Amino acid sequence: QVQLVESGGGLVQTGGSLRLSCAASGRTSRAGAMGWFRQAPGKEREFVAAIGWIDVRSYYGDAVKGRVIISRDYAKNTVYLQMNSLKPEDTAVYYCAADRDYNGRYSPTPSWVYDYWGQGTQVTVSS
Numbered sequence: 001q002v003q004l005v006e007s008g009g010g011l012v013q014t015g016g017s018l019r020l021s022c023a024a025s026g027r028t029s030r031a032g033a034m035g036w037f038r039q040a041p042g043k044e045r046e047f048v049a050a051i052g053w054i055d056v057r058s059y060y061g062d063a064v065k066g067r068v069i070i071s072r073d074y075a076k077n078t079v080y081l082q083m084n085s086l087k088p089e090d091t092a093v094y095y096c097a098a099d100r101d102y103n104g105r106y107s108p109t110p111s112w113v114y115d116y117w118g119q120g121t122q123v124t125v126s127s
Contacts, residue, residue, distance in 0.1 A: 001026050001027065001116075002024060002025070002026045002027060002028055002098055002100075002115070002116040003024070003025045003026045003116075004022055004023070004024055004096045004097070004116055004117065004118035005022070005023045005025075005096075005118055005119070006020060006021065006022050006094065006095070006096045006118045006119065006120060006121040007020070007021045007022075007023075007121060008020040008121060009094060009121030009122045009123045010122075010123070010124070011124045011125075011126060012086055012123075012124070012125055012126070013125070013126055013127075014086065014087060014088060014125055014126065014127050015085060015086065016086050016125070017082070017083060017084045017085075017086065018082075018083050018086065018123060019080055019081065020036070020080065020081040020083070020094055020096075020121060020123075021079070021080055022034065022036075022078060022079045022080075022081075022096030022118060023076070023077060024077045024078070024079070024098060025077065028077060028098070032052075032053050032098060032099050032100040032101065033051060033052045033053060033055075033098075033099040033102035033108045034050065034051055034053065034070075034072060034079040034096065034097070034098055034099070035047070035048075035049065035050035035051075035096070035097045035098075035099065035108055035109075035114060036048040036049045036050070036070065036079075036081045036094060036095070036096060036097070037094070037095045037097060037111060038090075038092035038093065038094045038095065038123075039092055039093050039095070039120075040091060040092040040093075043092075045111050046061060046063070046092075047059075047061045047109045047110075047111070048060070048061050048064055048068065048081070048094070049061065049064065049068055049070040049081060050070065050099075050107075050108045050109065051070045051071070051072055051079065052102055052104055052108075055102070055103075055104040057104060058070050059107055059108065059109060061109075063089070064083070067083065067084050067085045067086075068081060068082060068083045068084070069081075069082045070082075079096065081094070083123075086123075086125045087125060088125045088127045089125075090123060090125050091123060091124050092123060093120040093121070093122055093123075094120060094121050094122075094123050095117055095119075095120045096117070096118040097111070097114035097115075097116065097117050097118070098114060098115055098116040098117075099113050099114045099115060100115045100116075101113065101115075
């Protein structure tokens with residue numbers, strides 16, 4: 001099993017910034033990918049960003065492109081999501097996910113490709 005623990009969520013004003021962290025433990029794979037998804041009340045889970053653990057390619061959802069940066073720290077087994085210029089529309093529970101099978105030959109954007117999920121962290125952007 002792989003355990004994922006998110007942190008860094010909170011309440012910010014429009015235009016503010018947050019950095020979310022996802023720490024992985026257990027039987028982790030270094031050949032996969034890590035992703036961030038979010039889900040607001042009444043909406044489907046939405047892809048935010050993803051990055052290969054070894055493959056450096058990154059992917060971003062249209063709604064956040066240009067405002068977020070995903071990165072990872074190999075030594076800490078941790079993935080980060082830096083979010084800037086936040087909007088009320090960004091309010092959601094943000095989930096970290098791990099895709100063990102990512103090989104750099106596809107875009108890890110569908111939620112169903114991920115094998116493990118964290119519990120989520122709440123991000124609220126006030127206007």
